[in-house]
Amino acid sequence: MPSFGAKPGDTTSSRSVFHLWQGFSIGAVVIGALVLALLGYAVLRYRARGEAIPAQTQYHIPLELAYTIVPILIVFGLFAATLVVENREVANPPTKVTINVNAFQWGWKFSYPGSSAVVVGQTTQDPVMVMPVNTDVHINLTSTDVVHGFYVKAFNFSRYALPGVVNQFTFRALNTGTFFGQCTQLCGLYHSLMFFKVKVVTDAQYQSWLASFSGNTSAAYSSSNALSQQLSTGVATKQTLSSGAK
Amino acid sequence: MRVEAKLLLGLGLFFGLMCAVYWNWSLENAGGVMMFAAMLLGFLPGGYYYFWSRRMRARPEDDPNATAAQGAGVVGTFPGTSIWPFTLGMGAFFTVLALVFGIWLLIPGLGLVGWAAIGGVSESRRGGRV
Amino acid sequence: MTDLLERPAAAEHPEPAEQHGPTGLLKWLTTTDHKVIGLSYTITSVMMLVIGGALAELIRAQLTSPNNTLVSFAQYNELFTMHGSVMIYLFAGPFAFGGLANIIVPIQIGAPDMAFPRLNALSYWLYLTGSITMLLGFFTAGGAANFGWVAYAPLSNSLNTPGAGADLWIGGLLLTGFSAIFTGVNLVATIFYLRAPGMTMFRMPIFTWNLLVTAILILLAFPVLTAGLIMLYADRHFGTHIFSVAGGGVPVLWQHIFWFWGHPEVYILALPFFGMATEIFATFSKKPVFGYKGMVFATITIAALSLGVWAHHMFTTGVVLLPFFSIMSLLIAVPTGIKIFNWIGTMWRGQLWFSTAMLMAIGFLVTFLIGGLTGIYLASPPLDFFTHDTYFVVAHFHSVVMALVLAGMGGLYYWGPKVTGYMLNERIGKAQFWFLFIGTQVFTLPMYALGLDGMPRRMAVYPHDPQWKALNDVASLGALLIGLSTVLFVVNLVVSWKKYPAGDNPWDAQTLEWFTTSPPPHHNFYRLPAIRSERPTWDYNHPEHRALGHGTREESH
Numbered sequence: 001m002p003s004f005g006a007k008p009g010d011t012t013s014s015r016s017v018f019h020l021w022q023g024f025s026i027g028a029v030v031i032g033a034l035v036l037a038l039l040g041y042a043v044l045r046y047r048a049r050g051e052a053i054p055a056q057t058q059y060h061i062p063l064e065l066a067y068t069i070v071p072i073l074i075v076f077g078l079f080a081a082t083l084v085v086e087n088r089e090v091a092n093p094p095t096k097v098t099i100n101v102n103a104f105q106w107g108w109k110f111s112y113p114g115s116s117a118v119v120v121g122q123t124t125q126d127p128v129m130v131m132p133v134n135t136d137v138h139i140n141l142t143s144t145d146v147v148h149g150f151y152v153k154a155f156n157f158s159r160y161a162l163p164g165v166v167n168q169f170t171f172r173a174l175n176t177g178t179f180f181g182q183c184t185q186l187c188g189l190y191h192s193l194m195f196f197k198v199k200v201v202t203d204a205q206y207q208s209w210l211a212s213f214s215g216n217t218s219a220a221y222s223s224s225n226a227l228s229q230q231l232s233t234g235v236a237t238k239q240t241l242s243s244g245a246k
Numbered sequence: 247m248r249v250e251a252k253l254l255l256g257l258g259l260f261f262g263l264m265c266a267v268y269w270n271w272s273l274e275n276a277g278g279v280m281m282f283a284a285m286l287l288g289f290l291p292g293g294y295y296y297f298w299s300r301r302m303r304a305r306p307e308d309d310p311n312a313t314a315a316q317g318a319g320v321v322g323t324f325p326g327t328s329i330w331p332f333t334l335g336m337g338a339f340f341t342v343l344a345l346v347f348g349i350w351l352l353i354p355g356l357g358l359v360g361w362a363a364i365g366g367v368s369e370s371r372r373g374g375r376v
Numbered sequence: 377m378t379d380l381l382e383r384p385a386a387a388e389h390p391e392p393a394e395q396h397g398p399t400g401l402l403k404w405l406t407t408t409d410h411k412v413i414g415l416s417y418t419i420t421s422v423m424m425l426v427i428g429g430a431l432a433e434l435i436r437a438q439l440t441s442p443n444n445t446l447v448s449f450a451q452y453n454e455l456f457t458m459h460g461s462v463m464i465y466l467f468a469g470p471f472a473f474g475g476l477a478n479i480i481v482p483i484q485i486g487a488p489d490m491a492f493p494r495l496n497a498l499s500y501w502l503y504l505t506g507s508i509t510m511l512l513g514f515f516t517a518g519g520a521a522n523f524g525w526v527a528y529a530p531l532s533n534s535l536n537t538p539g540a541g542a543d544l545w546i547g548g549l550l551l552t553g554f555s556a557i558f559t560g561v562n563l564v565a566t567i568f569y570l571r572a573p574g575m576t577m578f579r580m581p582i583f584t585w586n587l588l589v590t591a592i593l594i595l596l597a598f599p600v601l602t603a604g605l606i607m608l609y610a611d612r613h614f615g616t617h618i619f620s621v622a623g624g625g626v627p628v629l630w631q632h633i634f635w636f637w638g639h640p641e642v643y644i645l646a647l648p649f650f651g652m653a654t655e656i657f658a659t660f661s662k663k664p665v666f667g668y669k670g671m672v673f674a675t676i677t678i679a680a681l682s683l684g685v686w687a688h689h690m691f692t693t694g695v696v697l698l699p700f701f702s703i704m705s706l707l708i709a710v711p712t713g714i715k716i717f718n719w720i721g722t723m724w725r726g727q728l729w730f731s732t733a734m735l736m737a738i739g740f741l742v743t744f745l746i747g748g749l750t751g752i753y754l755a756s757p758p759l760d761f762f763t764h765d766t767y768f769v770v771a772h773f774h775s776v777v778m779a780l781v782l783a784g785m786g787g788l789y790y791w792g793p794k795v796t797g798y799m800l801n802e803r804i805g806k807a808q809f810w811f812l813f814i815g816t817q818v819f820t821l822p823m824y825a826l827g828l829d830g831m832p833r834r835m836a837v838y839p840h841d842p843q844w845k846a847l848n849d850v851a852s853l854g855a856l857l858i859g860l861s862t863v864l865f866v867v868n869l870v871v872s873w874k875k876y877p878a879g880d881n882p883w884d885a886q887t888l889e890w891f892t893t894s895p896p897p898h899h900n901f902y903r904l905p906a907i908r909s910e911r912p913t914w915d916y917n918h919p920e921h922r923a924l925g926h927g928t929r930e931e932s933h
């Protein structure tokens with residue numbers, strides 16, 4: 001089946017979103033083609049010839065009923081498909097791995113409950129969220145200031161980071177690799193630069209990465225101090241504070 | 247008047263139903279309150295029109311066979327030109343600017359609004375068939 | 377001086393009454409004539425289209441390279457905020473329900489003026505001053521508002537966006553909001569109380585029907601926005617914490633309030649333009665509107681549903697009832713589809729005359745089809761999670777709003793002769809159409825692809841993804857073509873200035889406004905025909921070609 005411009009993505013739910021996308025697209029293409037064909041026919045065929053006045057037909061009840069009822073059926077079909085994917089996507093099964101994501105102007109903080117791992121970075125420092133492959137990862141997303149958008153293109157997914165609300169969802173990555181993420185909800189001056197990365201690694205790599213933080217908490221916190229200094233001067237640098245993620 | 251009343255009552259009914267469903271299903275109140283208000287906005291004027299539609303004779307505009315002559319004549323009177331809408335508009339302008347640039351702008355703002363209110367009302371009273 | 381709102385009888389042919397009273401500027405300041413007010417509205421809103429368009433061209437120029445420094449980040453935020461705000465608040469709505477509606481609706485139903493002429497004038501002054509207020513932001517030290525046209529809390533609080541620009545934005549919206557509410561009141565009262573004899577509700581032209589429903593939606597939705605703005609202002613300046621977590625408030629409440637107005641607003645904008653297209657299709661097919669009653673019910677259904685879908689703009693907040701808003705939004709596709717099929721039905725077996733207005737309407741139909749179909753995706757939460765706040769959404773709603781611009785231009789070419797008494801040049805008009813139509817597709821289609829490839833909206837730069845430059849350049853080229861079409865429109869106005877007299881009914885159109893002179897006299901009619909259908913002018917001119925009911929065959933000639 002054609003992809004209609006979307007990509008299957010690298011998580012289980014991104015795959016189902018992709019299939020839903022394909023389903024919707026087939027409907028859209030068929031209906032769009034039908035309407036354009038009818039319109040095209042009318043435009044070519046009924047160009048005015050002379051001054052004759054055409055039959056003044058105003059109603060055709062069976063036809064009108066048809067194009068009321070058929071769309072209703074289509075709509076309920078689309079809705080049913082939506083529900084299936086949606087319920088899968090918003091389900092929050094219990095998981096072993098949890099990551100707390102905190103968005104702020106203009107950066108991200110990823111912390112790992114049960115371990116001392118913390119990754120913080122702002123703008124083009126591209127802080128990295130490390131997560132294991134083929135494992136359900138529970139995300140708690142919130143914001144310390146304004147509304148931000150947590151968007152990972154390869155996961156076909158975005159969710160607002162709202163102040164005062166903890167949004168929860170689950171990713172199960174299918175492939176290892178590094179994926180770009182970005183804030184998608186306008187959050188002020190440096191919104192355009194509020195990047196991050198998601199690094200999906202094997203479970204062993206993940207464990208050793210976590211371990212590299214133990215007894216090292218102060219480093220993580222001091223880096224966030226350096227960060228706040230940079231924030232106040234508004235300078236964005238390429239250097240990544242969260243060296244553990246490298 | 248019947249159709250007008252039914253349109254508004256129907257909308258009110260629909261918003262009422264939607265409000266009931268939403269209120270019970272969602273965990274959020276703002277939308278329910280707003281839909282409830284929307285329902286009232288259908289029912290209040292709709293009820294008013296319905297009340298009158300049963301008590302008055304069909305108007306020429308509701309009569310499918312009315313002739314133009316039936317509606318001829320004076321429909322209403324009003325000042326043919328008036329400076330007061332402009333005055334009122336300027337008053338509102340300064341009042342809003344007072345929200346931004348300083349409270350002193352309320353002096354011209356509310357001043358013009360008050361002047362326009364008096365001027366406009368007395369203009370209406372003077373009106374009529376002149 | 378007092379005017380009598382007078383309606384003539386069928387046989388009367390009074391001479392035009394001698395006009396006395398103020399002239400020149402004072403005449404403009406004091407007028408209560410709906411045609412003059414409507415024309416002022418039209419001219420002002422087209423100026424807003426030009427201003428909003430100029431801002432858009434700057435946006436598109438900035439995006440032609442990944443790390444462009446044409447404008448700063450701060451300026452970019454101002455640009456798209458003011459572009460969106462000018463286009464939505466100051467152009468599209470006022471153009472439709474303040475401009476053409478103001479002029480045409482009373483004439484279409486045989487009314488001598490709007491029900492409250494002075495209130496109508498007030499609406500215009502509030503609109504004009506509100507527009508000035510909002511634009512004043514550009515001249516303040518901190519610049520214009522920069523929190524997006526939706527002003528999400530808490531970005532819009534006094535901590536994150538201090539400065540006069542934001543307050544001027546709020547103030548401007550308060551003024552234009554009241555202006556819209558007054559226009560809504562006026563339209564409803566006019567349509568309910570000032571119809572000509574025989575003009576029953578189900579004989580009103582579709583344009584008038586759509587404006588009635590629009591006006592009702594205005595009355596339902598705008599007060600909510602106004603209330604929200606007052607809360608926002610209170611949060612900013614009076615120390616309340618309605619939308620701030622710190623003080624126990626709820627930021628998402630702003631989104632609920634905003635979109636409870638904002639989604640109906642989409643239809644407040646769209647329905648008048650649907651009405652314009654409907655009239656144009658009928659006239660230039662020489663046929664009645666196909667499925668007239670179905671059309672009316674579709675409009676009412678759209679309006680009713682539109683109050684129950686606001687949170688489809690908030691799917692990704694994670695705190696709204698997904699299935700409810702999803703099914704309600706999907707259902708809107710049904711009445712919208714009915715309209716599309718009815719438009720084609722109107723053309724079917726007609727005698728199509730491809731005037732500029734008709735071309736614009738067909739362009740509207742095609743463009744709106746694209747925008748409508750892509751809107752269906754966004755009603756499905758999983759697909760919205762995927763595309764929300766990317767250029768896919770920008771592309772979707774620009775397909776819709778550019779369709780409205782096409783219909784609106786069609787409306788100007790169609791009704792312009794009625795209002796001014798002069799036609800516009802058709803050759804320039806057609807050139808304008810092709811620039812606008814092709815430009816729109818060249819502009820929107822690449823943005824769909826960009827969105828699917830993950831380009832978020834409201835980005836001044838895209839340093840990580842330089843590969844997006846190519847598609848962005850194409851979109852910018854489209855924007856340029858659209859800009860040129862606007863230039864052609866201005867050229868046309870100059871070239872055709874008082875050149876081609878129109879006559880009363882240049883298009884052999886059907887509805888009542890074409891029965892009177894062009895331009896119509898002071899109180900619109902010297903005489904009225906018998907009104908026996910929604911097309912009194914057609915019935916009068918072609919008594920042997922009345923509309924056929926279902927199952928009726930054309931009598932032999």
Ligand code: HEM
Pocket residue numbers: 429432433435436456457459460461463464467468523524525526770774777778781819832833834835836855858859
């Ligand atoms: C000349 C034609 C137009 C062009 C080239 C254009 C271009 C754009 C672009 C590129 C953006 C996205 C900016 C960004 O996200 O960084 C945008 C946003 C927007 N446009 Fe347009 N546009 C045009 C016409 C219109 C019209 C006619 C309307 C409405 C009637 C409109 C309403 C909006 C709105 C509401 C936004 C969102 C602003 C925001 O994100 O806060 N545009 N436009």
Ligand SMILES: [Cu+2]
Pocket residue numbers: 148149183184185186187188190191192194
């Ligand atoms: Cu952001």
Ligand SMILES: [Cu+2]
Pocket residue numbers: 638639642685686688689
């Ligand atoms: Cu919406």
